[in-house]
Amino acid sequence: MIGKLSTFLNKNSGFTRYLKNTSWLMGEKVLRLLIALSVGVWVTRYLGPEQFGILSYAQSFVGIFSALSSLGLNDIIIRELVKSEDRKELILGSSFGLQTLGSSVIMLILIVNIYYNDNEPLTNKIIIILGLLTFVNSFNVIASYFHSQVKSRFYAMAGLVGVFISALLKVYLILGGYSLIYFVYVLAFDVIFLCSGLVWFYMKSGQSLFAWKFSWPMAKNLLKDAWPLILSGIIVSIYMKIDQVMIKEYLGNSEVGQYSAAVRLSEAWYFIPTIICSSLFPAIINAKLKDDTLYMERLQKLYNLMVVLGAVIIVPVLLFSDWMINILYGEAFQRSAGVLNIHILGSVFVFLGVANQKWFISENFQAYNIICLGIGMLANIALNILMIPKMGIMGAAYATLVSQFMASVLAPVLFTKTRNSFYMMLKALFFVQVFKKGKLV
Known part of the structure; x- marks a missing residue:
């Protein structure tokens, strides 16, 4: 090799x-x-x-x-x-x-x-x-x-x-x-x-x-x-920042600090899919020009890779979040651990979303990308309004998780032209053909 x-x-x-x-x-x-x-x-x-x-x-x-x-x-x-x-x-x-x-x-x-x-x-x-x-x-x-x-x-x-x-x-x-x-x-x-x-x-x-x-x-x-x-x-x-602004308006600065501490740990890994997808994007475009079957295979592998990378980050965080928050931030930020557990789950949807944006570009479907992001933004605002007063910063974390899933994975199913990407992401999420004979395919 x-x-x-x-x-x-x-x-x-x-x-x-x-x-x-x-x-x-x-x-x-x-x-x-x-x-x-x-x-x-x-x-x-x-x-x-x-x-x-x-x-x-x-x-x-x-x-x-x-x-x-x-x-x-x-x-x-x-x-x-x-x-x-x-x-x-x-x-x-x-x-x-x-x-x-x-x-x-x-x-x-x-x-x-x-x-x-x-x-x-x-x-x-x-x-x-x-x-x-x-x-x-x-x-x-x-x-x-x-x-x-x-x-x-x-x-x-x-x-x-x-x-x-x-x-x-x-x-x-x-x-x-x-x-x-x-x-x-x-x-x-x-x-x-x-x-x-x-x-x-x-x-x-x-x-x-x-x-x-x-x-x-x-x-x-x-x-x-x-x-x-x-x-x-x-x-x-708006989609990425509105939750912290709304927390301040509803709950005050201290709660923003608790929430933001967890979010910064969760979002610290977001550069990974951006760089990987940008590096692999030329190979995907080249495949599209040569053979449609090869093009779809490479796209599926990219989605698979995003899910695997997301899982590699999520699992250790879920296992050690309380310990991580206590060691890194101290007891004053202990409530950040619960937010981190929820917010980190959205990483896999963010990773898939980055890969899916490359597919939108390769198919010249930028308008659909804007619509999908808009759906996620509106969902995030609505869910924050409903959940922050009832659940505090945990409500904001759940709102982010749900809206990330809607924007990155669910929204493409609404349109005939983008539905195929939804099916590919679903296959990756459920590890359908992600592993074959113990190897990533």
């Missing part, structure tokens, strides 16, 4: 190049995960449920509107740069201008909300700081440029250095007994350092920000292609 893989890589230098590019992204994500499970957990434990709840609420509230900043342009930028690299200054300049405009809209929304809400002054201050950071994030168009050039190592290197410095600063703040707002400043430093690193690598490679040009015709063309991604991004943002 190893010999075959080696021969394949030698004969496919282009594939090797993309594999190395992906490995940089994977390495950066793994390191971030390790730091999150060490320093990040220490920060959570240090802040306690109340203070951590304030931070989590502010992040979730701003996160709901984050899609208005990126405008779903990242993948569109990559596609356009690959097609027309000679127009990169026009593409990057127009994208940067659009994202800056989107950040301005976000700030307007946040300022109006702060004027009318009854949050604590500290909460509103954190919301404003996080909102301002969306302007800095506009420089992430440079990351799209590096991805288009298969040079993701520059993005990863900037991120790796930044995350190390950020971790050291957080340890210093903990040992020094600093208050919550200083940890917010470190979050701001994280974003600013990453974007500064991208700018530095961009200029070092011989490029210039001053060569960027904004063009309304280019901007309109980008938005024309990106609007489905903008809509789906808004839906996903």
Whole structure:
């Protein structure tokens, strides 16, 4: 097997190049995960449920509107740069201008909300700081440029250095007994350092920000292609963040802290299906062009793999959740264990959903993807309204689990064109043909 893989890589230098590019992204994500499970957990434990709840609420509230900043342009930028690299200054300049405009809209929304809400002054201050950071994030168009050039190592290197410095600063703040707002400043430093690193690598490679040009015709063309991604991004943002916002409104900051501590452990693994599916997606598209039977076989194997990976994560968490929460967060967060047990079950649906989105793209069914996500979002909001007042944070966990199943697995059965993916996911969930003679097939 190893010999075959080696021969394949030698004969496919282009594939090797993309594999190395992906490995940089994977390495950066793994390191971030390790730091999150060490320093990040220490920060959570240090802040306690109340203070951590304030931070989590502010992040979730701003996160709901984050899609208005990126405008779903990242993948569109990559596609356009690959097609027309000679127009990169026009593409990057127009994208940067659009994202800056989107950040301005976000700030307007946040300022109006702060004027009318009854949050604590500290909460509103954190919301404003996080909102301002969306302007800095506009420089992430440079990351799209590096991805288009298969040079993701520059993005990863900037991120790796930044995350190390950020971790050291957080340890210093903990040992020094600093208050919550200083940890917010470190979050701001994280974003600013990453974007500064991208700018530095961009200029070092011989490029210039001053060569960027904004063009309304280019901007309109980008938005024309990106609007489905903008809509789906808004839906996903609401879908993923609304529970913590609603918990704060119903139950208060401390309950948000208990819930968020569990959610961060559960969601820490979500980068795995994203990277794996992105890496395998070209092979699936290639199979679709050659043979429909091979195409369906590879899709089924991808769904099978997602379920197996989900199970590998879920089982240990269910067995050791109480111990994990006590060791990582301490007794103050003990009620987070019950939330973790429920929330982690949704991982398998999230993993399948990521794979299914690739199928939507390969079949050009993006509109159906938006509808399915919308069904999940509406279900999540409705279930949270019904269950949080009665069951507290456990109700929010159950609402998330059910809505993830509806959006990722159940919704495709509603439409004739997407029903086949529902059957494939169902086969994977019930391990039908997942294992054959003890081997994953």
